[in-house]
Amino acid sequence: MRYSKALIPTLKEAPSDAISISHILLMRAGYIRRIGAGIYSFLPLGLKALRKIEEVVRGEMNQAGSQELLLPAILPAELFKESGRWDKFGDTLFRLKDRKGGDYHLGPTHEETITDLARREIHSYRELPQNWYQVQNKYRDEPRPRGGLLRGREFLMKDAYSFDASEEEALSSYESMRLAYRRIFDRLGFRYRMVGADSGAMGGSKSAEFQVLVQSGEDFIAACDSCEYAENIEVAAAPRPSTSDATASDATAPDAQTPEAVEEIATPGRGSIEAVSKFLKTEPAKFLKSLIYTAGEELVMVVVRGDHEVNEIRLARELGVDEVHLANGKAVKEATGSPIGFIGPVGYKGRILIDHDAAALSEGICGALKNDYHLAHVVPGRDFQAEAASLRLVTAGDACPKCGKGLSIYRGIEAGHIFVLGTHYSEKMNAVYLDEAGEKRPLVMGCYGIGISRLVASLVEQHHDDSGIVWPVAAAPYPVHITQMGTSDAVVAAVAKLERELEELGIEALIDDRDLRPGVKFKDADLIGLPWRITIGERSLKEGQVELKPRTEPNPKAAQAIPLDGAARHLAELIAAATNLSSLAKTN
RNA sequence: CGGGGCGUAGCUCAGUUUGGUAGAGCGCCUGGUUUGGGACCAGGAAGUCGUCAGUUCGAAUCUGGCCGCCCCGACCA
Numbered sequence: 132m133r134y135s136k137a138l139i140p141t142l143k144e145a146p147s148d149a150i151s152i153s154h155i156l157l158m159r160a161g162y163i164r165r166i167g168a169g170i171y172s173f174l175p176l177g178l179k180a181l182r183k184i185e186e187v188v189r190g191e192m193n194q195a196g197s198q199e200l201l202l203p204a205i206l207p208a209e210l211f212k213e214s215g216r217w218d219k220f221g222d223t224l225f226r227l228k229d230r231k232g233g234d235y236h237l238g239p240t241h242e243e244t245i246t247d248l249a250r251r252e253i254h255s256y257r258e259l260p261q262n263w264y265q266v267q268n269k270y271r272d273e274p275r276p277r278g279g280l281l282r283g284r285e286f287l288m289k290d291a292y293s294f295d296a297s298e299e300e301a302l303s304s305y306e307s308m309r310l311a312y313r314r315i316f317d318r319l320g321f322r323y324r325m326v327g328a329d330s331g332a333m334g335g336s337k338s339a340e341f342q343v344l345v346q347s348g349e350d351f352i353a354a355c356d357s358c359e360y361a362e363n364i365e366v367a368a369a370p371r372p373s374t375s376d377a378t379a380s381d382a383t384a385p386d387a388q389t390p391e392a393v394e395e396i397a398t399p400g401r402g403s404i405e406a407v408s409k410f411l412k413t414e415p416a417k418f419l420k421s422l423i424y425t426a427g428e429e430l431v432m433v434v435v436r437g438d439h440e441v442n443e444i445r446l447a448r449e450l451g452v453d454e455v456h457l458a459n460g461k462a463v464k465e466a467t468g469s470p471i472g473f474i475g476p477v478g479y480k481g482r483i484l485i486d487h488d489a490a491a492l493s494e495g496i497c498g499a500l501k502n503d504y505h506l507a508h509v510v511p512g513r514d515f516q517a518e519a520a521s522l523r524l525v526t527a528g529d530a531c532p533k534c535g536k537g538l539s540i541y542r543g544i545e546a547g548h549i550f551v552l553g554t555h556y557s558e559k560m561n562a563v564y565l566d567e568a569g570e571k572r573p574l575v576m577g578c579y580g581i582g583i584s585r586l587v588a589s590l591v592e593q594h595h596d597d598s599g600i601v602w603p604v605a606a607a608p609y610p611v612h613i614t615q616m617g618t619s620d621a622v623v624a625a626v627a628k629l630e631r632e633l634e635e636l637g638i639e640a641l642i643d644d645r646d647l648r649p650g651v652k653f654k655d656a657d658l659i660g661l662p663w664r665i666t667i668g669e670r671s672l673k674e675g676q677v678e679l680k681p682r683t684e685p686n687p688k689a690a691q692a693i694p695l696d697g698a699a700r701h702l703a704e705l706i707a708a709a710t711n712l713s714s715l716a717k718t719n
Numbered sequence: 720c721g722g723g724g725c726g727u728a729g730c731u732c733a734g735u736u737u738g739g740u741a742g743a744g745c746g747c748c749u750g751g752u753u754u755g756g757g758a759c760c761a762g763g764a765a766g767u768c769g770u771c772a773g774u775u776c777g778a779a780u781c782u783g784g785c786c787g788c789c790c791c792g793a794c795c796a
Contacts, residue, residue, distance in 0.1 A: 143746075147725085147731070148790095240796045282795090349795095614755095616754090648756085650755080652755095670755070
């Protein structure tokens, strides 16, 4: 591709509405343009990158035995009404009416559509298993689109669905998808973790998220650096405190073994753990932090250690409800007779849950249920009764549940998610097959998604430097960027020669033949981020040489002189080596 | 949906407080000088000031409605 003919509108300055690094760089390098909130056009380079990623995904899906099909993006309401999601999806669903007033919507995901296909076309156990996928735009009216391609209202997704005769076979389908996903993320050059996730809402029995690790990620992941354990912090269970932990946290307290009687302390105007701990010159870990949550109709008090945070997902599960919310000040006052900041479990009449770590404290400080007062020497079990459970968020340094080493907390972008769905949809939609005995059984389903357009942005989040994008080979729009220096006959001829030779090897190159100053062209090359740059100019061409610089080389001046003759073959070898490396990495 | 902010040239922004008829840098066009890391000189084109209504002799500027966008939160297969 000749740059002089290409649509690559690079920008010196980023549009002010772009905040995330991938959004800024994809805009500046001329890959995408915004059309509306969460809606983007892909310009030629952006589409190239998208297609590269798509092809990696497609290749691995095919390899894993999944068959590609294409479902519609616009869907009649009936199927979602059948599954109950017409209502459940709420405002997130883009709804429309046809000229006759019939209800339609844009597909946010395609479980219903595929289940409908399956119930029509699969009749016998002899036809199982099946695994179908598509690459299709999805539409969700997100409450808050953000980060450019990271969370759009229109986005490209690869979604696959498996159909099996039994739960065991479904697990084997799931396993083959898990391996395919690992290969996909490895080949694309991601730093990622496969993490256990909250699959409860989908009615699934097993699920894993593929989280791309970046600082800007929206999700928090508890992961072990010594073993493969990783879980979304939403579901990660904090380790049960051992006795040694309890004494360790009390190490600074003299005579902690013989707790005194409860003592009331005036703490005027100090309604936060921070304020009270400063006031009493003690640490937050010695507090029994009490919070009132609403869980459906019920109000419950939750007690965690002062330095811990409540894991609301685990709390909701413990209580058997979909979600919990912190009660507002009015409700707290009504329930406890005390303002927020001074509530505590001692003397509280309602239901109390306590986190294991808080319960393990030999004594603690908590609100007195009375404005401007706290209680000291409160002993869980002696001064109040509560149901103990694991209710706190895991923190860095907590013990890994698998190997016992310290956990780290990472931020991640959920780029892929695989589920065993079970019979949730097949039962609702009567998608059944006949087994060997002639009995009707619901299909056991799995679903497997990868956000393709999100992968583009995620890669940029992970692979960039101060000058621009640094594409891994597998996703780069072109592997080679040729910078033509000047327009002398010799240079023009050398560029044409290399172009021809690369073409013969099936290697596409972006050739910057624009009549611009070198600095401009180098800046654009860095911004665009193709893996290898070849500079062809009079200077080295006199010796029959061109200059080669990998984009990963941080020093802008560090280029390696290689002979023009054989340069194409040399590049071919570099590309092949890099491609093999990434595809061979960790394919367990 | 709650809180905050923004909307002026293709992009980044000034001008709004105190109303007087629109500016800069970058980009773009023309000519010239330049040419190995975002050159320089000269000239030029380009804006319904988001939109509608109101106040006023006069509105980018004041008032109200609407629309759009961004950020934080809530929410999120």
